[in-house]
Amino acid sequence: MMKIIFKIFVIMALIFGGCSKPKEAKPEIKEKVKLTYAVSPGVAEREIVEKFNETHPDIEVELVGFTGDTGEKHDRYVTMLSMKSSEYDVLDCDVVWVAEFASAGYVMPLDEYIERDSFDLQNYLEATRKSVTYDNKIWGIPRFTDLGLLYYRKDIVEKPPKTWNELTEQAKKYMGGNGTQYGFVFQARPYEGMVANILEYIRAYGGQVIDEKGNVVINSPQAAKGLKKFAEIVNSDYVPKDIKIYREGESEYSFLSGKSVFLRSWPYIWAVKDNYRIRENVGIAPLPKGDAMAASTLGGWVAMVNRNTKHPDEAWEFVKFLAGPQGQKIQAISWGLLPAYAPLYRDLDVLKANPYFENPDFLKAINTTVPRPVSPFYLQISDIIQLEVSKLIEGEQSVEEALEQMEKQIKEAVKDIK
Ligand code: GLC
Numbered sequence: 293m294m295k296i297i298f299k300i301f302v303i304m305a306l307i308f309g310g311c312s313k314p315k316e317a318k319p320e321i322k323e324k325v326k327l328t329y330a331v332s333p334g335v336a337e338r339e340i341v342e343k344f345n346e347t348h349p350d351i352e353v354e355l356v357g358f359t360g361d362t363g364e365k366h367d368r369y370v371t372m373l374s375m376k377s378s379e380y381d382v383l384d385c386d387v388v389w390v391a392e393f394a395s396a397g398y399v400m401p402l403d404e405y406i407e408r409d410s411f412d413l414q415n416y417l418e419a420t421r422k423s424v425t426y427d428n429k430i431w432g433i434p435r436f437t438d439l440g441l442l443y444y445r446k447d448i449v450e451k452p453p454k455t456w457n458e459l460t461e462q463a464k465k466y467m468g469g470n471g472t473q474y475g476f477v478f479q480a481r482p483y484e485g486m487v488a489n490i491l492e493y494i495r496a497y498g499g500q501v502i503d504e505k506g507n508v509v510i511n512s513p514q515a516a517k518g519l520k521k522f523a524e525i526v527n528s529d530y531v532p533k534d535i536k537i538y539r540e541g542e543s544e545y546s547f548l549s550g551k552s553v554f555l556r557s558w559p560y561i562w563a564v565k566d567n568y569r570i571r572e573n574v575g576i577a578p579l580p581k582g583d584a585m586a587a588s589t590l591g592g593w594v595a596m597v598n599r600n601t602k603h604p605d606e607a608w609e610f611v612k613f614l615a616g617p618q619g620q621k622i623q624a625i626s627w628g629l630l631p632a633y634a635p636l637y638r639d640l641d642v643l644k645a646n647p648y649f650e651n652p653d654f655l656k657a658i659n660t661t662v663p664r665p666v667s668p669f670y671l672q673i674s675d676i677i678q679l680e681v682s683k684l685i686e687g688e689q690s691v692e693e694a695l696e697q698m699e700k701q702i703k704e705a706v707k708d709i710k
Pocket of ligand 1: 438485540592
C-alpha cells in the first residue's frame with residue numbers, strides 16, 4: 293500500500309512539477325547602504341561625496357552639515373557619541389580630539405582595515421601620522437593638514453617680516469595704507485583657535501606646554517616672553533578693538549575685505565581669497581620668529597569612524613576615498629587644503645592651484661610645525677589656557693600669575709597619565 297501511495301505521489305509531482313513555469317531569474321536588487329558623514333561641508337566635501345557615490349553604486353553617502361567653530365563641533369559630537377548614537381557613521385575630527393575620542397571608545401581603531409587593504413599610510417606626512425596614533429593604534433586617516441601662516445598685502449608691504457618684532461613695527465607703519473584700518477588680525481577669542489595662536493608665540497620664544505617626556509613645563513621665562521608678546525599685540529592700537537572676539541571667520545573677512553595689512557590664519561585662505569577684490573595683492577609667508585625660532589601650530593582634520601556605526605566596512609570604504617589620494621587631490625585643488633598625503637606635493641594639478649607649495653620657506657614651515665599636546669585630557673588643557681590667557685589680556689592678572697595658574701591646573705589635569 294505504502295509503495296502505491298509513494299508512486300502516485302511521484303507521478304503527481306512529475307506532472308505538476310513539469311507543468312510549473314521555470315522561475316524567472318530576477319535580478320537581485322541589493323539595497324544601497326546609506327552612510328552619513330558629519331562635516332562642515334564646503335565645495336570640496338560635496339565634490340568628494342558626489343564622486344564617491346558615482347563610483348560606489350552600493351553605498352550612498354549623505355553629508356550632514358556641522359557648523360560652528362571647532363569647540364562647538366566637539367561638544368556636539370561628544371553629546372551624541374557619549375550616548376552611543378549611530379546617527380553619523382564617518383566623522384570629520386580636529387586632530388586634537390584623537391586621543392580623547394580613542395580613549396573614550398567613541399571611534400574605531402582602523403589598523404585591521406589598513407593592514408587588510410595595504411593602505412598607504414607610510415606616505416602620509418610624519419606629523420599627520422603621529423597625530424592619528426594613540427596607544428599604538430591608528431584611529432583615523434588624516435584628511436588634510438594645517439599650519440599657521442602669515443598673509444600680507446603685497447601692495448603695501450615691501451618685505452614680509454621675519455620676526456614678531458618686525459611684524460609689530462610693520463603693522464604700525466603700514467596701517468592705513470591702501471584703505472586698511474588695522475595692522476594685524478588673528479584669532480584671540482577664547483576657543484581652540486586662540487590656543488593655536490598662543491602656542492606659536494610660546495614656542496617661537498623657546499617655551500613649551502608639555503615636553504617630550506610628558507612634563508608640564510609651561511612656567512618658564514621663555515613661555516613668559518611669548519605670552520608677553522601675545523598680550524602686547526592683543527592690546528595694541530593696530531589691531532581691531534574687538535579682536536578678543538575674532539575667530540577664523542572674523543579675521544578672514546577683515547583681511548580679505550581689505551581692512552587689515554596682515555593676517556595670521558590657516559592655508560584655506562589661499563583658495564578663498566579668489567572670491568575677494570584684493571586677491572591679486574595677497575602674499576603668503578611663514579610666521580615670524582621669536583628669539584628662538586619660527587613656529588606654526590600643527591592643525592588638521594581627520595576622518596574617523598563612529599564605533600557604533602552599523603556599517604563599518606562601508607564607512608572604511610568611504611574613509612579610504614575621502615582621506616586617500618583621490619579625495620585629498622580634489623580638496624587641495626578646489627579648497628586649497630594641504631595634503632597630508634605627501635606625494636600630492638609633486639602632483640602638477642595640485643601645484644598649479646597652489647604654486648606656493650613649492651616655495652622653500654613654506655616647505656620648511658610645513659616640516660617644523662608644533663603639535664599640540666596629544667592627550668586624552670587635551671580639551672581640559674586647552675580650556676585652562678583659554679581662561680588664564682583671557683584673564684591676562686583683560687588685565688586681570690600678570691604673565692607670571694597666568695603661567696603659575698596654568699602650570700598648577702595643567703599638572704592637576706594630566707596627573708592620572710603620568
Ligand atoms: C583649524 C585647524 C584645527 C584647529 C582649528 C582652531 O581648523 O585645522 O586643528 O584646532 O583651526 O580653530
